[in-house]
Amino acid sequence: xxxxxxxxxxxxxxxxxxxxxxxxxxxxxxxxxxxxxxxxxxxxxxxxxxxxxxxxxxxxxxxxxxxxxxxxxxxxxxxxxxxxxxxxxxxxxxxxxxxxxxxxxxxxxxxxxxxxxxxxxxxxxxxxxxxxxxxxxxxxxxxxxxxxxxxxxxxxxxxxxxxxxxxxxxxxxxxxxxxxxxxxxxxxxxxxxxxxxxxxxxxxxxxxxxxxxxxxxxxxxxxxxxxxxxxxxxxxxxxxxxxxxxxxxxxxxxxxxxxxxxxxxxxxxxxxxxxxxxxxxxxxxxxxxxxxxxxxxxxxxxxxxxxxxxxxxxxxxxxxxxxxxxxxxxxxxxxxxxxxxxxxxxxxxxxxxxxxxxxxxxxxxxxxxxxxxxxxxxxxxxxxxxxx
Amino acid sequence: xxxxxxxxxxxxxxxxxxxxxxxxxxxxxxxxxxxxxxxxxxxxxxxxxxxxxxxxxxxxxxxxxxxxxxxxxxxxxxxxxxxxxxxxxxxxxxxxxxxxxxxxxxxxxxxxxxxxxxxxxxxxxxxxxxxxxxxxxxxxxxxxxxxxxxxxxxxxxxxxxxxxxxxxxxxxxxxxxxxxxxxxxxxxxxxxxxxxxxxxxxxxxxxxxxxxxxxxxxxxxxxxxxxxxxxxxxxxxxxxxxxxxxxxxxxxxxxxxxxxxxxxxxxxxxxxxxxxxxxxxxxxxxxxxxxxxxxxxxxxxxxxxxxxxxxxxxxxxxxxxxxxxxxxxxxxxx
Numbered sequence: 001x002x003x004x005x006x007x008x009x010x011x012x013x014x015x016x017x018x019x020x021x022x023x024x025x026x027x028x029x030x031x032x033x034x035x036x037x038x039x040x041x042x043x044x045x046x047x048x049x050x051x052x053x054x055x056x057x058x059x060x061x062x063x064x065x066x067x068x069x070x071x072x073x074x075x076x077x078x079x080x081x082x083x084x085x086x087x088x089x090x091x092x093x094x095x096x097x098x099x100x101x102x103x104x105x106x107x108x109x110x111x112x113x114x115x116x117x118x119x120x121x122x123x124x125x126x127x128x129x130x131x132x133x134x135x136x137x138x139x140x141x142x143x144x145x146x147x148x149x150x151x152x153x154x155x156x157x158x159x160x161x162x163x164x165x166x167x168x169x170x171x172x173x174x175x176x177x178x179x180x181x182x183x184x185x186x187x188x189x190x191x192x193x194x195x196x197x198x199x200x201x202x203x204x205x206x207x208x209x210x211x212x213x214x215x216x217x218x219x220x221x222x223x224x225x226x227x228x229x230x231x232x233x234x235x236x237x238x239x240x241x242x243x244x245x246x247x248x249x250x251x252x253x254x255x256x257x258x259x260x261x262x263x264x265x266x267x268x269x270x271x272x273x274x275x276x277x278x279x280x281x282x283x284x285x286x287x288x289x290x291x292x293x294x295x296x297x298x299x300x301x302x303x304x305x306x307x308x309x310x311x312x313x314x315x316x317x318x319x320x321x322x323x324x325x326x327x328x329x330x331x332x333x334x335x336x337x338x339x340x341x342x343x344x345x346x347x348x349x350x351x352x353x354x355x356x357x358x359x360x361x362x363x364x365x366x367x368x369x370x371x372x373x374x375x376x377x378x379x380x381x382x383x384x385x386x387x388x
Numbered sequence: 389x390x391x392x393x394x395x396x397x398x399x400x401x402x403x404x405x406x407x408x409x410x411x412x413x414x415x416x417x418x419x420x421x422x423x424x425x426x427x428x429x430x431x432x433x434x435x436x437x438x439x440x441x442x443x444x445x446x447x448x449x450x451x452x453x454x455x456x457x458x459x460x461x462x463x464x465x466x467x468x469x470x471x472x473x474x475x476x477x478x479x480x481x482x483x484x485x486x487x488x489x490x491x492x493x494x495x496x497x498x499x500x501x502x503x504x505x506x507x508x509x510x511x512x513x514x515x516x517x518x519x520x521x522x523x524x525x526x527x528x529x530x531x532x533x534x535x536x537x538x539x540x541x542x543x544x545x546x547x548x549x550x551x552x553x554x555x556x557x558x559x560x561x562x563x564x565x566x567x568x569x570x571x572x573x574x575x576x577x578x579x580x581x582x583x584x585x586x587x588x589x590x591x592x593x594x595x596x597x598x599x600x601x602x603x604x605x606x607x608x609x610x611x612x613x614x615x616x617x618x619x620x621x622x623x624x625x626x627x628x629x630x631x632x633x634x635x636x637x638x639x640x641x642x643x644x645x646x647x648x649x650x651x652x653x654x655x656x657x658x659x660x661x662x663x664x665x666x667x668x669x670x671x672x673x674x675x676x677x678x679x680x681x682x683x684x685x686x687x688x689x690x691x692x693x694x695x696x697x698x699x700x701x702x703x704x705x706x707x708x709x710x711x712x713x714x715x716x717x718x719x720x721x722x
Contacts, residue, residue, distance in 0.1 A: 034683045043684075071683035076542055076637045077629060081434045088559055089431045102542040102637045109634060113558050125541065167531070168540030196531070197540050 026063040029086030032097040034071035040224045041099045045121050047293050048305025060313045061321035076106035083107040087114045093323035101125040101169040108132040115325040121308040125169035126384035129352045136332050136351040139304040141382035142170045143177035148357045148377040149270035150182040158216045160188045162209040165220045167194040174220035203232040210243045219247035226251040234263040254299035257369045264362045272355045273300040273341040276370040285340035307339045352382050409583035433560035439672045440567035441628045446652040446664025448621030454659030456614045457594030461516045462523030466496040466619040468641030470626030475543045475636035483549030489627050496623020504615040527641040542637030563632035
């Protein structure tokens with residue numbers, strides 16, 4: 001047993017030496033859940049990152065960018081160990097990925113201690129970017145897509161709402177940032193329900209929400225879970241009973257949308273990315289993404305991976321190939337570019353992404369289901385940090 | 389005459405006992421290799437630390453499964469309680485790791501004692517269900533007490549102080565040394581326990597509880613004692629994980645922890661203490677190697693290897709060790 005251990009250790013040491021001598025390579029450590037219930041997130045993010053390198057070439061400022069993909073299976077202490085090992089043994093210039101809030105937070109102390117940028121490409125709790133001065137984010141802070149949505153609700157005659165959120169950090173963010181602005185504008189949240197993270201059964205919650213007879217049910221669930229919600233919604237016949245479901249785009253995730261069926265038609269959601277976004281850049285992104293991944297449609301996780309890679313590449317370009325962690329994170333601040341989702345900016349003060357929020361309606365076009373954007377709230381900063 | 393025979397028998401028994409509990413050279417070798425690996429692979433401290441912690445966790449299950457025959461699917465309850473206890477008292481300002489370790493041990497011991505009366509009722513199937521239930525209940529409690537445990541986001545802001553003047557470093561050197569030393573000390577204690585008359589009475593209970601009771605072994609009391617001891621060990625393992633990663637999340641109480649530890653003990657073989665240690669080592673290195681080779685599909689390969697291992701006989705390592713022992717020490721069969 002020990003022998004095997006020895007060989008492995010020696011191999012790892014060998015890798016470390018090799019990377020130090022080859023000055024041209026800049027390794028980026030990617031830690032994602034590639035197995036387990038959140039594997040779809042990992043698949044999307046890494047596909048996005050690889051697509052960026054495939055489209056733009058992997059050499060930036062004389063450095064060849066190399067991705068080292070690790071699976072944490074969604075377990076925080078594994079995330080942390082992998083982050084440490086990537087930093088110590090593989091000398092990565094940046095860490096990327098991080099599928100869920102606890103995973104991103106577990107790695108934050110490594111980023112601070114080792115002075116290596118941590119680019120969060122999936123987790124959405126607002127407070128993550130405050131956990132370390134080396135964290136930046138290309139996914140979203142959940143309040144960004146929730147707070148602007150309340151304006152639309154009020155303008156469209158929705159006055160009473162029941163919220164259903166998943167019982168964890170981003171869920172509380174969604175609940176809070178819907179309720180506050182909504183009630184400030186005269187709306188009323190009649191009940192706030194929370195569904196457990198593990199093995200969720202939405203049917204009883206949907207029924208309870210429907211029994212309260214609100215104008216609409218607002219729902220937030222993690223990526224990949226939306227299909228279950230819509231299935232149970234249809235099974236209970238709530239769609240035919242005239243209950244209106246609204247929510248964040250996570251519920252009508254592009255990755256799964258086509259399998260959810262007609263129950264989603266006409267559903268109004270708010271999010272920062274739709275695969276149906278009307279721009280040439282996005283059409284090319286969606287086409288290339290599908291080509292490279294057996295027809296898979298990119299969702300908001302895929303675009304986050306793509307932009308996360310863009311951010312790292314742009315920072316290396318700005319420093320002229322210098323991969324010192326502190327210089328890199330400085331170079332990330334204030335970056336702005338055109339993403340498949342529209343214009344984006346990294347807020348220099350908070351290292352948080354600033355982006356458009358879109359209100360979309362699910363429609364059938366050319367035989368497929370799409371979230372069609374019909375209203376834009378331009379360049380939304382994370383409202384949770386704006387007040388500080 | 390009779391007294392003389394009893395005296396001879398006693399002498400024989402003591403001799404047998406001494407021979408069975410003596411250290412075999414392969415055991416010295418094992419620990420020398422463990423110590424050597426610490427210095428040989430400085431870049432793998434973090435993985436070794438995790439292996440040491442899982443080894444301790446497996447050891448704790450081996451004590452109750454391998455020696456007393458009590459099967460558990462909820463051993464993570466004690467592991468998780470240890471982790472959260474260590475984490476929470478650190479968060480509230482008691483940053484000394486040893487005090488944390490002590491408190492975690494006490495908490496896990498108390499829970500072990502309290503639940504042993506539930507878990508030791510009925511047959512194996514009942515035990516599986518009850519232990520599983522206890523772990524699930526604890527998981528949900530930790531999830532609900534978000535203000536204390538951080539809920540699903542995990543326990544944040546845990547700054548563990550230096551251990552005997554050494555600060556925990558990013559390379560995991562101090563953490564690894566700490567875990568290995570704790571593992572070694574607890575292993576010595578466990579070894580002493582299983583080779584004591586108490587330990588032998590446990591084996592008697594495992595093999596036939598009725599007969600054990602008939603020759604005067606207090607079955608229930610012994611089982612409660614060893615279950616509590618196993619819980620305490622698991623609590624220490626959990627505390628080590630929380631302290632060395634400076635983080636605790638609901639995952640420490642999750643079902644897969646209980647299942648993994650059962651796997652590790654199965655891989656290594658039950659009932660000879662080293663099984664848990666070797667199982668943890670094999671499992672973790674296999675997982676690490678395979679998931680580096682194929683981050684997406686490693687679970688397939690690990691599943692395949694496990695099926696092969698189990699088909700090849702659950703106690704393959706034990707039989708191998710016995711073979712080696714017989715070759716090198718003729719006449720000293722198990």
